[in-house]
Structures are given as structure tokens and as C-alpha cells.
Amino acid sequence: MKRSTPVNHAKAAEKFMKDTAHARFHDKRLWDLRQKRDQQMHLLPEWQELRTLASQIKEHTLAHLPEYLEQFEANALKNGVHVHWATDAAEHNRIVGEILEKHGVRTLIKSKSMVTEECEMAPYLTQCDVQVIETDLGERIQQLDNQMPSHIVVPAVHKLASDVAKLFAQHYHTAPDDDDPHSLAWAQRLAARPVILSADAGMTGVNFAVAETGSFVVCTNEGNADLSATVPKLHIATLGIEKLIPRMADLGVFIRLLSRSALGSPITQYTTHFRAPQKGSEMHVVLVDNGRSHRLGMEEFWTSLKCIRCGACMNTCPVYRRSGGLSYGAVYSGPIGVIIDPTFNERKYSTLPFASTMNGSCTHVCPVKINIHEQIYQWRGVLANHHELPFVKREIMRMVGKILGRPKLYRAMVQGAETTLNVLPRFLLYRTMNPWGKNRTLPRPVQQTFHAWYKEHRVKKNRNT
Amino acid sequence: MQKIGLFIPCYIDAFFPKVGIATLELLEKCAQNVEYPMAQTCCGQPLANVGCHSDAAEAEALFVRHFARYDAIVVPSGSCAHHVRERFDAIPQTEEVCHVRSHIYELIEFLHDILEVQAFPWAEFPHKVGIHNGCSTLRSLRTASMSELGEPFFSKPQALLSRVKGISFVTPHRPDECCGFGGTFSITEEAVSIRMGLDKVQDYYKAGAEYIVSADSSCLMHQQGCAEHAGVPIRFIHIAEILNGAQA
Numbered sequence: 001m002k003r004s005t006p007v008n009h010a011k012a013a014e015k016f017m018k019d020t021a022h023a024r025f026h027d028k029r030l031w032d033l034r035q036k037r038d039q040q041m042h043l044l045p046e047w048q049e050l051r052t053l054a055s056q057i058k059e060h061t062l063a064h065l066p067e068y069l070e071q072f073e074a075n076a077l078k079n080g081v082h083v084h085w086a087t088d089a090a091e092h093n094r095i096v097g098e099i100l101e102k103h104g105v106r107t108l109i110k111s112k113s114m115v116t117e118e119c120e121m122a123p124y125l126t127q128c129d130v131q132v133i134e135t136d137l138g139e140r141i142q143q144l145d146n147q148m149p150s151h152i153v154v155p156a157v158h159k160l161a162s163d164v165a166k167l168f169a170q171h172y173h174t175a176p177d178d179d180d181p182h183s184l185a186w187a188q189r190l191a192a193r194p195v196i197l198s199a200d201a202g203m204t205g206v207n208f209a210v211a212e213t214g215s216f217v218v219c220t221n222e223g224n225a226d227l228s229a230t231v232p233k234l235h236i237a238t239l240g241i242e243k244l245i246p247r248m249a250d251l252g253v254f255i256r257l258l259s260r261s262a263l264g265s266p267i268t269q270y271t272t273h274f275r276a277p278q279k280g281s282e283m284h285v286v287l288v289d290n291g292r293s294h295r296l297g298m299e300e301f302w303t304s305l306k307c308i309r310c311g312a313c314m315n316t317c318p319v320y321r322r323s324g325g326l327s328y329g330a331v332y333s334g335p336i337g338v339i340i341d342p343t344f345n346e347r348k349y350s351t352l353p354f355a356s357t358m359n360g361s362c363t364h365v366c367p368v369k370i371n372i373h374e375q376i377y378q379w380r381g382v383l384a385n386h387h388e389l390p391f392v393k394r395e396i397m398r399m400v401g402k403i404l405g406r407p408k409l410y411r412a413m414v415q416g417a418e419t420t421l422n423v424l425p426r427f428l429l430y431r432t433m434n435p436w437g438k439n440r441t442l443p444r445p446v447q448q449t450f451h452a453w454y455k456e457h458r459v460k461k462n463r464n465t
Numbered sequence: 466m467q468k469i470g471l472f473i474p475c476y477i478d479a480f481f482p483k484v485g486i487a488t489l490e491l492l493e494k495c496a497q498n499v500e501y502p503m504a505q506t507c508c509g510q511p512l513a514n515v516g517c518h519s520d521a522a523e524a525e526a527l528f529v530r531h532f533a534r535y536d537a538i539v540v541p542s543g544s545c546a547h548h549v550r551e552r553f554d555a556i557p558q559t560e561e562v563c564h565v566r567s568h569i570y571e572l573i574e575f576l577h578d579i580l581e582v583q584a585f586p587w588a589e590f591p592h593k594v595g596i597h598n599g600c601s602t603l604r605s606l607r608t609a610s611m612s613e614l615g616e617p618f619f620s621k622p623q624a625l626l627s628r629v630k631g632i633s634f635v636t637p638h639r640p641d642e643c644c645g646f647g648g649t650f651s652i653t654e655e656a657v658s659i660r661m662g663l664d665k666v667q668d669y670y671k672a673g674a675e676y677i678v679s680a681d682s683s684c685l686m687h688q689q690g691c692a693e694h695a696g697v698p699i700r701f702i703h704i705a706e707i708l709n710g711a712q713a
Contacts, residue, residue: 014656023660031639041615048614316613318643322657355654357647357661358514359600364613377514377552384516391653397517404512405523407504414479435655440662440690443480450478450485454501458489 004348006390007330009355013323016158026158027321033154034315036264037365044256054257055369057250058306062296068211068244069287075214079276082284089119092288096121096203096236097128099284103234105130105200111218111225112136113205114152114309115240115288117331118344133195135224137188144171150325150333153262153311158324192224202228206239207308208254209285212247215275216285219258219268226272237274238286241293242305254308257367262310295343300378304339306368313362313372319355328352335362339375342383350388353379414449470535471501472528472569474508474542474682481682487709488541488572494587494709495580499539502531509555510548514648522555525562533561537579538569541705543602543681546571551605572705573608573680577621584628587710591631594707595674596622597665597688599681600643608680612641622680622704629707637668646687662691670699680704 017023041047061068073083082099086092092115100108108130116122122132122143134140138155142148144167149155156164161179169176174187204225209216216237218225229235245251259268277283296302314320314334325333330341330349338356341349353376360373383389384397403409436442448456469492473485492499508528509521528549532538540546549569556562576582598609598620609620626632645651645661652658666688669677679685682703689701702711 010654010656013654017656017660027664038612038615318645318661319654319657322660354515354650355657357600357643357645357650357658359643359647360604361600361613361641361643364604364611380514380516381518382516384518389516391649392515392517394517397512397515397520401509401512401517401520401523404506404509404521405527407506407527410506414475435652436690438655439659439694440687441693442690443686446480446482448482450473450482450501451503453482453486454489455503458501459503 004345006348006351007328009323009327009329009351012327012329013355016324016327017322022158022160023322023324025160026324029157030315030321033262033264034312034365037261037312037315038264040260040264040266044260050253050257051367051369053253054308054367055306057245057253058368059303061244061246062242062302062305065241065244065296068246069241071211072209072214072244073287075212076285077214079214080283081214081276082282084284084286086286086288086290088290089288092119092238092286092290093121093124095286096238097125097130099234099236100125100130100201101128103201103282105234107131107133107195107199108201108203109133109135109196109199109228109232110203111205111220111228112139112149112155113203113238114149114331115205115238115290116203117149118290119288133192133199135192135196135228136220136222137185137224140188140192141167144168147326148331151311151314152309152332152336158326196227196231199232201234201236202230202232203236203238204229206237206243206285207258208245208251209239209243210246210248210251211244213275215273216243217251217255218272218274219255219270220272221263221269223270226270229272229274230278233281234284235274235277235281236284236286238288240288240290242307258308258310261312261365261367291343295340298343300382301339301343301375303370304336304375306370307336307340308368310367312365312367316361316365317356318359318361319357323355328355335372335376336370339372339379342379346383346386347388350383351390353383354391411451414451466498467536468534469497469499470532470538471499472505472508472532472538472540472545473501474540474545475506476686477541477682480686481703484541484682484703484705487703487705487711488539491576491705491709492539495576495582497580500535505531508545508549508553510545511648513548513552513555518552518555520555525553525556529556529562529565532565532569536568537575538565539572539575540569541572541680541703542683543571543599543606543608544683546574547601547605571602571606571608571680573602573621573625574606576708577608577625582625582628585625585708585710588708589630589710589712590707592675593633593635593673594626594676594678595635595637595669595672596620596626596640597644597669597677597679597681597684598622598641599679599684602680603641622678625708626678626704632707635669635672635674637672637674639668642668644684644688646684648683651687658687659691662687663695663697666692666697666699670697674699676700676702678702678704678707
């Protein structure tokens with residue numbers, strides 16, 4: 001098998017930042033979401049308690065996942081729902097394809113679902129002659145532009161309204177310079193309604209699946225999931241197996257956290273419970289593993305499965321805000337992406353745990369308390385052990401380790417560095433210390449290290465007294 | 466009298482010796498018995514942060530050999546203190562290793578929590594400063610409240626600095642935002658690192674700061690590099706220098 005090339009996040013990020021207008025807007029827009037999230041947090045004195053509870057419920061569920069999955073399946077079957085199990089992306093796509101084929105589906109409308117992105121379902125279904133149409137505005141924009149979502153909650157956040165106007169002009173024949181958000185939304189509405197009304201099947205993701213009832217909950221702001229699920233006679237809901245929660249009583253904890261963390265609004269416009277198919281309709285649920293069981297067995301990384309996909313870690317991440325979601329070259333971007341992408345392809349995503357300053361802001365906004373920045377640190381160690389370090393040579397690090405263990409050798413190196421700084425002309429240094437010196441000045445050369453100063457002013461003095 | 470071991474990280478030793486000197490003199494002014502073990506090198510953090518923690522075993526062993534005999538170890542750098550306290554496990558966790566890990570203090574923690582220094586009568590700094598807390602200092606050592614948690618405001622560096630005559634503080638829009646140094650990140654992700662650094666210094670500058678003051682020299686080194694290159698007229702100083710009575 002051909003080994004994949006590691007994603008070049010740094011280069012893609014640099015490219016994204018070259019367009020100042022986009023980069024500025026992106027940073028500002030997401031920081032705004034972070035601030036709105038903070039305001040919501042301040043309104044709830046029990047915020048930290050909620051985070052702790054959410055984390056505990058998820059950890060408990062993950063620790064008993066097989067039981068809860070079976071309970072969910074049994075109850076869903078009782079409700080008249082068809083339940084399918086997919087080990088991996090290929091099986092997921094095959095299952096969905098077969099359901100659609102059985103019903104002679106030519107057009108599938110769908111709401112946002114990260115797991116279908118993860119399984120690359122749309123290209124598969126297109127090959128099976130099924131037209132897949134996204135109904136979420138941001139997802140539709142991304143679909144028309146043939147791009148992955150750049151954010152798990154606001155998929156087209158890296159675009160300006162003017163970009164969308166140009167895109168819609170191409171596809172919907174609207175005026176290319178009309179970038180008024182209301183007319184853009186209206187154009188999408190006009191284009192989407194007939195498709196929704198005539199579609200053969202609808203697909204949604206799932207935010208929470210409740211084991212004790214066999215029901216599931218979908219949270220959206222546009223109502224597009226409700227239309228996708230209820231207008232056609234066939235509804236397929238697809239979800240990663242980590243979406244389970246034990247009881248309906250647990251749901252409130254997550255509903256209170258989800259939209260506050262994501263967008264800084266108290267709740268999504270629509271929080272829809274699906275329990276059973278409508279009369280004369282069919283409802284299918286596809287439970288997808290696709291590496292999740294394996295991740296559950298990873299001692300350092302299993303808690304990443306607690307994620308409820310709110311995107312708060314992305315909104316707060318100073319690296320993500322500057323570099324844009326597409327620079328990660330993966331379905332999941334930002335801090336949460338950095339810790340789960342390598343479980344899909346260690347070599348391809350080996351660079352991502354290094355696309356972080358490990359500043360820890362993500363960990364502290366996470367509504368389910370995933371220790372994201374600690375896991376980024378742990379991933380670097382795993383990658384080193386698996387010989388997948390992207391930027392440094394392990395042999396050099398071994399040598400550095402030896403030097404740090406030998407004071408005399410170390411001292412000789414430091415004195416060397418000191419002399420170098422004093423003797424070499426600065427322009428030469430800028431070139432050799434690239435890329436530090438390309439857009440940053442170097443620290444001033446010093447006459448004496450602290451070590452030398454101490455020797456002169458304290459050690460000698462003590463000897464004389 | 467308790468004996469303090471002074472740990473001066475590699476980049477302070479080589480690039481910012483005056484920060485080391487200020488730290489030593491300040492501790493001496495606070496009547497501490499301080500020694501700098503001459504054979505110290507580095508805590509090994511740079512290796513661990515790129516994933517090669519096991520290669521730091523010799524550095525850790527050496528560190529423990531030289532610092533285990535002290536009642537407290539003080540270092541003017543948050544990320545080094547955090548590394549030794551939280552991640553120092555490339556070697557077997559002997560009693561000596563555990564002693565070192567539980568007795569290392571970042572300078573501000575030591576002055577604020579252990580010595581509880583109430584006054585710096587020798588210090589005067591009649592300038593507007595913006596405080597930058599390095600990310601390990603802020604979120605791991607918890608020397609200040611963090612905006613992510615919505616907790617009541619506290620700031621150990623500000624509490625200490627407010628005891629310096631003439632000083633005043635400005636607050637930037639994003640006080641807790643990382644400045645983009647991040648060790649090797651500053652090299653491997655040069656473009657993002659510089660953007661973050663520039664945004665940071667401009668935020669302080671626009672808030673009216675004459676100086677950015679921090680307990681972390683590595684953040685300052687990066688920010689200063691960004692500011693000077695882009696011509697942002699703001700100055701940088703380590704908190705130890707102000708508390709030790711540095712004049713502008």
C-alpha cells in the first residue's frame with residue numbers, strides 16, 4: 001500500500017492568511033462566538049457543575065457502551081425503527097446505498113452529519129446514481145463549492161458573503177454582486193424548497209441517541225433536518241456509536257451545554273425528538289463504528305469519544321482561528337480534529353498534533369471536559385515512538401538528550417552559541433536561523449551568560465570572603 | 466534557614482541573563498539563601514514537547530542530582546516549572562524525584578504563595594504595563610483566573626506588581642490569548658506563530674501599554690521579535706526585573 005503524505009498544515013495556513021480580508025473576518029467571527037459562549041456561561045452559575053456531569057455521563061456511557069448500544073437497538077426495534085450496524089465507512093455506505101436502492105431513491109436530501117463526511121458517503125452515492133443534496137445552508141455552500149466543511153458547526157465560516165454571492169450566481173443565476181445575507185438566504189430557500197418537496201428520501205445526523213427509549217435527538221437552527229426527516233417517506237439517521245446517552249433525564253445536561261458552547265445561544269432553534277416512523281413511512285438508524293471501538297481501547301485517547309461536536313474548541317483555538325479549517329486537510333479540524341484524525345491515518349495526520357501551541361484553552365471550554373491539549377502532547381509521544389515525527393529527526397533529539405545530560409559538553413555548546421551570536425553579522429544569522437528571523441528579530445546578543453555572571457559575582461566572591 | 470536552588474532555564478542563561486540576575490537578587494532581597502548549582506543544564510522540556518520525552522531521561526536524572534538537596538527550587542519560567550511538576554517522568558519516580566517535582570516553584574508562585582511578600586520598597590516603575598501570562602503559567606500553574614472558566618478574577622502577578630510604586634495596568638481585548646510561541650511551533654508554523662504574536666502585541670499597544678510584562682521569557686522573546694520586526698513601539702520586561710527595582 002502506498003504510504004500517504006503528511007498534511008502540510010503550515011503551508012495551507014500561510015496561504016489562508018495571505019488573504020487578509022478573509023483571515024481577519026474568520027478570526028473575528030469565531031472569537032465573537034467564543035465571547036457569546038462566555039456570556040452564556042456567566043448566566044449559569046452551575047456551568048462547571050454541568051460540565052462535570054456531562055463528562056461523567058459520557059464516561060459512564062463509554063465504559064458500558066455495548067450494553068447501552070444493545071438497549072438502544074432493542075428499544076428502537078420495538079418502536080418500529082430499522083437498525084443497522086456498520087463496522088466501517090465502506091459498510092456504512094453500502095448499507096445506505098442498499099436502503100436507497102430498495103426504495104428506488106434518485107434524490108436524497110440531507111441535513112448536516114459529520115459521520116457521513118467521515119465515511120465520504122456523498123461521492124459513493126453519486127456513483128450509485130443517487131443525487132445527494134445538502135439542506136443546511138453552510139453545508140450546501142460547501143457542497144456547491146466542492147469543499148469539505150471547514151468547521152463542524154459553521155461549515156462555511158471561512159467564506160465571506162461576497163464569496164457566497166459569486167458561488168450562488170454560478171449555480172442559482174443570482175446577481176454576483178448581491179452579497180446581502182438575506183437575499184442569499186432567500187436564493188437558497190427558493191432553490192431548496194422544490195428539491196425538498198420532491199426528494200425520495202431524507203437523511204439526518206444524530207446529536208444524542210437515548211438508550212432507554214430507543215429515540216434520538218437532532219439539534220439544528222434552520223429546521224432543515226426536520227424537513228429532511230419528515231417530508232419524504234424514508235428517513236435514514238446515521239450516527240457514530242459514541243452518541244449514546246443512557247436516559248432521557250440525562251439529555252437536559254447536554255442540551256443546556258451544546259448550543260451555549262457552540263454558538264453562545266441558549267438552545268438551538270429546533271431540538272427534535274425522533275422515536276418512530278410516521279404512518280406509511282420508514283425510519284432507519286445506522287450505527288457506525290469506523291474506528292471508534294479501537295479508539296475506545298486507547299488508554300490516553302478514549303475520552304476524545306466524549307465529544308458532542310459543539311466546535312467550542314475550534315472557536316477558542318488561536319491557531320484554528322488564524323489558519324482556517326481547510327488547512328487541516330481532514331474532516332475534523334481544530335483541536336478535536338488534531339486528536340482524532342491520527343486514529344484514522346497516523347502518517348497522513350502526523351503533522352496535526354504539531355499544529356498547536358498546546359495553550360490549553362480548548363480543554364477549558366470543552367463542555368464535556370476532554371483534556372484536549374494533554375492529548376495533543378500525548379500524541380506527539382506516540383508519533384515519536386511510531387517513527388512518524390514530521391519535523392524533527394529522532395537521532396538529533398537523542399543527541400540533544402545526551403548533551404543535556406552532560407554539563408561540560410552543554411556548557412561548551414552554550415558558550416559556542418553565545419560567541420556565534422556576537423561574532424556573526426546579523427544578516428547571516430537571520431538566514432541561518434530561518435524561519436525564526438524571517439519576520440521576527442533575534443534576541444540581542446549578550447556579553448555574558450548568567451552562568452558566567454554567577455561564577456564571577458557569586459562563586460568568586462564567596463571564595464574571597 | 467531553608468535553602469533555595471535557583472534553576473535558570475537554558476534560553477534565559479544564554480539570551481536573557483539579566484532576568485536570571487534579577488531573580489537571584491530579588492530572592493536575596495527577600496532574605497532567601499539562594500544557590501545556583503553550576504552543573505545544571507535543562508529540564509528536558511524541549512525534547513518532551515516534540516514527543517521525545519524518553520530522550521530526556523539523562524537530563525532529568527542530572528536535574529534531580531543537582532536540585533534534590535534543596536528545600537525549594539525556584540525558576541523564573543512557568544513552562545519549565547510546569548514541565549518538572551507535571552511531566553517529569555522519563556526516569557523512575559524515586560523519593561528524590563518526587564521531592565524535586567513537589568518542591569519546584571515558578572518565581573511568582575514562590576513570592577506570592579510561599580514567601581507572601583507584601584512590599585517591594587526598592588521598586589518603582591511609573592509606566593502603563595500589560596501583563597502577559599504564558600499559557601502554562603495561566604492554565605496549568607493557575608497563577609491567574611482564566612476567562613474560559615468564568616471564575617472570579619485573581620492574578621498573582623498583578624497582585625505582586627500592584628505593590629510596586631507608580632505602576633499602572635492596562636487590559637487588552639483578549640488577555641488570555643496565546644501569543645503563538647509554542648516552542649518548536651514558532652519555527653514549524655512560522656506564519657501562524659508570527660500572526661498570533663503580532664496580534665498579541667498590537668492588542669496590548671492599542672490598549673495603551675508601554676510595556677508587556679511577563680513571567681515567561683520565551684513568550685517575551687517571541688513577542689519582542691514580532692514587535693520589532695513590524696515596528697510596533699512597545700517594550701518588554703520580565704516581571705522579576707520590575708520587582709527587583711529595574712528602572713525603565
